[in-house]
Amino acid sequence: MKAVSRFYLALVYVFLYAPIAVLIFFSFNAGRSTAVFEGFSLKWYGEVVKDSATLTALQNTLVLAVLSSIAATVIGTAAAVGIDRMRSKVLKSATMSITNVPMMNPDIVTGISMMLLFVFAGRLLHVNNVLGFGTLLIAHITFNLPYVILNVLPKLRQTDPHLEEAAQDLGCTPLSAFFKATLPSIMGSVFSGLIMAFTLSLDDFVISYFVTGPNFQTLPLRIYAMTKKTVKPDMYALSTIIFFVILLLLVLINLSQARSEKKEKALRQ
Amino acid sequence: MKRFCSVFLCVVLAALCLFGCGKKETSTLTVEAEYPRDYEGTVLNVYNWGQYISDGSEGSLNVNKEFEKLTGIHVNYSEYDSNESLYTKLKSGGAAYDIVIPSDYMIARLITENLLQKFDVTALSNYKYIADEFKNLYFDPANEYSVPYQFCYVGLIYNSTMVEGSPDSWGVMWDKKYAGNILNFNNSRDAFGVAQYYLQQDVNSNNKADWDAAFEKLKEQKPLIQSYVMDEVFNKMEGGNAAIAPYYSGDYVTMKEVNPDLAFVYPKEGSNASVDSVCIPASAGNVEAAKLYINFLMEPEVALANAEAIYYGSPNTAVTSNPDYSLRGNEVIYPPQEVVSKMQYFQNLDPETLAYINNLWNQLKIS
């Protein structure tokens, strides 16, 4: 069984990483093509680290993704708790249906309808140039919310509601009972929601296009706009750098965790 | 779990470290016009196609940076991917751009909907460099709204190892010999254009029968088509995965650098011409700076850098007469007059015709 498990896990990882391998390979292309390999070169790495427009776009993307995913996780987790305790089935499903709307609509519909809303609100408040970072952040939080809620909700159903009641009986306030009893047991799903939200925010271009303004361009917008001409391997080089930085961090964290767990074990003995 | 949350912070920090690497370069640019520093400290919102300017990559001139150095105006540069995306954004009125660079038919639409503003192009000292054939174009007959930036033509790209002889007609895209090796545009207007030129129609017809005839042609062609493509055409043609594709002249030059087997022809039935021109939206907030920017784009050295970076044709005579210009006299980018005379520009069609075409296009996809 162990061998089957290993083989299967490896197979899925190969599937997930196959295009990433292609991407890394072409980042080393000496030519400007992303289809024909003309020899090994680090040229595009040199190009991308001095491309200030791309680096600004990357910075914008990361700031937006971090802020929107954290905000969506906080609002969404709280909402999931509320939805889970709703007694009326109709109210529950109505709330879920509304929440899922940004997921159901094609991105272009969400993008344009939110743009219209922001422009309308801007007129009411006499703000010109309403589109920008603020509106972009609101839009990202909105389309991230259903993913956070859908991650947290099933876990809440699995946890024992008596736990929180017990905590309250022992003198906790409802809020501290939540933080001490419920939150630790759903932490895994909150975390899943967070990384899903982060991922979606990192990669969105259609909605972002319509709700952003002249002074905030994200990396996906920049890459998508490149298709008028052609995407050069410099973007592949950037992706490769990001990929290995994250991978390195993951390995380091894993090692440090393993070490601290060993220490704990040793101490216990 | 806390440790894992720190992953996010670390990623951000690591990325921020990258910003320390940007190098400062010294400028050697000489300009002809005068650029007063009256607008120093103001912001100019430029909205352009992606990769449609010389941006300092591969040792080229960084046009925006040079402009900032010269005038002290901060350039807020962002990009769009299609005329239609640009239109929706401008129409909404939620963001004020000072410079936009739409294509011909879109300029016509923007003018009729009062989304662009007039400015005196002749007051721009570098306007003298614009070739006469790019003045008084149909969408701006009195040169009140736009200054041409770059132009290109649609032609037929083919792989000479996969295609016999040298085709000279759109008819080759209906040749059963090349079934499964033919690409066509994946946007309705351009794809219909191919059939319309083959049928010798007016591409701006509002006669439904014309569009129906073109539709029948495209339907006849569909079994031979490998795929309908836009930007994928680069990878497909460069990698030798398809034999024939219609695409833009300037883009052929970049493909040819990768795959020397490729060849290009302007079909004898004529094809499509397109010009992207610099305009100032009606909602612009910094019009004077925008004019400085437009004049700057027409500077001989700046226009040369752009033409070299973009590979499209330049309407600037200082570029086309410059002996150092690498694409000077290139017959693909600058085809002879007898070829150009058979070209047509797309015009803005009425909504009913647009809807009709789109419906036909959907039917083609479903069939």
Add this chain to the structure above:
Amino acid sequence: MKKSSFFSRMAVAPHMVWAVVFIVVPLLAVIYYAFTNAKGQFSFESIFKLRDYLPTIGLSMWFGLLSTVICFLLAYPFAYFLSQKQANAQRTMILLVMLPMWMNLLIRTYSWMLILERNGILNKLLTLIGLGRPNGFLNTGGAVVLGMVYNYLPYMILPIFTIMSKLDRSVIEAAQDLGGSRFNVLFRVIFPLSLPGVVSGITMVFVPSVSTFYISQKLGGGSFLLIGDAIESQFQSVNNFNLGASLSLILMVLILISMAIMNRFTDDEEGGMII
């Protein structure tokens, strides 16, 4: 119990406000456009035009369903095997599932095109063992579904995994002690317990995959018209917001109906039911 219900009512409040302002109001704009014509008058014009799009809608639902089923079949064993690993390895491995999605969608899709192309890597490898296909694998319905499965698989794996990782071990052990075979334990005990996660996963894969457009355009060679493409072209090429809005409204209704059908089977309200 009373105290906690007050607290939870407060917990959902920020989301409610957010949803009303940023979801319901734009939704009303969509509904407004769907039931008016270009002149802004009330009209069923665009609703009637929907008939032309029935095959498109059908195809989109079919591709969405197919990719959801494949995602589930791939993800369930994956999540199960992963949940058997050590806690420390689990966390890293689950992040490794998500990591590829942090690379840009457009570049990922280009990479798939290179793999599936007729002169692509996969075809070259298969030709070596005599299984190559002269036209490669691109531009087929299979390629579109593959693209969807690839991009949405993590959204199926994560919710199932988070549920499985903390299943009550004692329940499973009890089932095994009572003589349940491995198979029986899996289907009678583990699967029902993990159902809420499965429902979430299905929602997060099916719903967005029905309305996607980019993947089908690129991997399908532009020869498949999915509902996402049709809506995009109404907004962009034709600039007909009315038809675009009514198409997306009908799409929304269909998705809600499918969710309701799913909930009928799973007796679960997580996915959201009738409007």
